[in-house]
Amino acid sequence: MRILFGGLAAIALLVGGFFLIRAQQQQEDELAEIAAPPPEPQDDGLPFADPGALRGPAPPEATEMTREERRFARFDRNGDRIITREELLASRTKAFRALDKDGNNLLTFEEWAVATSDRFAGADADRNGRLSPQEFATTRPKRPVQRCKC
Structure with missing residues (x-):
């Protein structure tokens, strides 16, 4: 019986050793794949082209906003x-608040009429009650001064 148990123990050790060595080889293969550095790119240099020999449409130009x-x-x-x-x-709220003289958030005809009459009187330079084209041009809203986008 002792010989039988000795033989089974020897076979178990051989099988265990086989699986142990096999697992170790697998781990080494996986580590080799992970740790391998990527291949270095080939340095082909920058491409060169003669601008006079280029064909095709010109690249689109950047346009300003309309x-x-x-x-x-x-x-x-x-x-x-x-x-x-x-x-x-x-x-329009700033303009509305300027016209709303009594501050009740309601624009009455009188408030609008006073503002319009004042604007007309300011544009009527010769005080004849009529606006010439030159006088009317002064009623055009002033464009805000463009600020530097520095």
């Missing part, structure tokens, strides 16, 4: 490419 696009961007305060009612009316 006047309407700039106007749209002024109203679109949050930049979501959609103008809400609040965004549209926000530009």
